[in-house]
Amino acid sequence: MEATRTSFGLHNAPLCPTTNLSLFPRRWLHKHTLSLKPAKQHHLVCVRATESNDNLESSRPLAHFSPTLWGDHFLSVPLHVAEFDDFSREIEVTMKPKVRDMLKSSKNSDNERIRLIHLLMNLGIAYHFEIEIDEILGQAFGNLDDIIAKENDLETISTMFEVFRLRGYYMPCGGILGT
Structure with a gap:
């Protein structure tokens, strides 16, 4: 309230100033103003979404599906901690x-290593080999022009692009295909 009073004063400032550049029609905004007047009191009415007896089963029938072919076989799985440790x-x-x-x-080759790194990243286990991956990509990034010049396969080039980008190396989009 204080911010309204200091920036607009105690006068009513219309939301729709008289201009031809307004995005909203004036007829929608002509009644709304920024003022300190109390807003109109609205009368609220309670509406119930269910019948008066509050019994959901009688007001909303539930579907009865036939039992599945699989039964309850997959609902419980025995867990052996010793097997997971092994x-x-x-x-x-x-x-x-x-x-x-x-x-x-x-x-x-560097290409095969980058494909292996891509596989490890997709499997979600690349974090086990962070040091090795950083060494390989650092070395391969220095030879990137030679590696790309040898490749004519778009899938391999896009895999290299994805791996280097995901690991934080700067790879311009147009530089790979020579555009």
């Missing part, structure tokens, strides 16, 4: 070193 141990001991070796392998 899986996590197997991932730590065997799978992570294999993926690290694939990332660091000199047999794989």
Whole structure:
């Protein structure tokens, strides 16, 4: 209220000034003003959405579906913590070193490494290999012009573009295709 009083004074300031550039028709806004007058009191009426007995089942019938073919088979799954511990141990001991070796392998070209990084990112497990990914992408970004010059496959180029962009490297849109 105080801000209205200081910026507009105690006078009524119309919301629709007299101009030909108004976006709203004046007939919609001519009754509305910025003033300190109390607003009109509106009479509120309570409306009920249900019948007077408040029994939802009688007023709104529920659908009765036939039982499914699958039954209640998938509603409960036995959880064995020991099995999950074995899986996590197997991932730590065997799978992570294999993926690290694939990332660091000199047999794989930069293109194949970037595709592997793209796969790891899509699977959501790239956070396990942050250091290796940063090293590979830093090295590949320096040779990016040579890598792109060798490729004529749009899918491979778009995969490289996506991986570098997602990892924070500056990749101009027009620079890849030479436009």
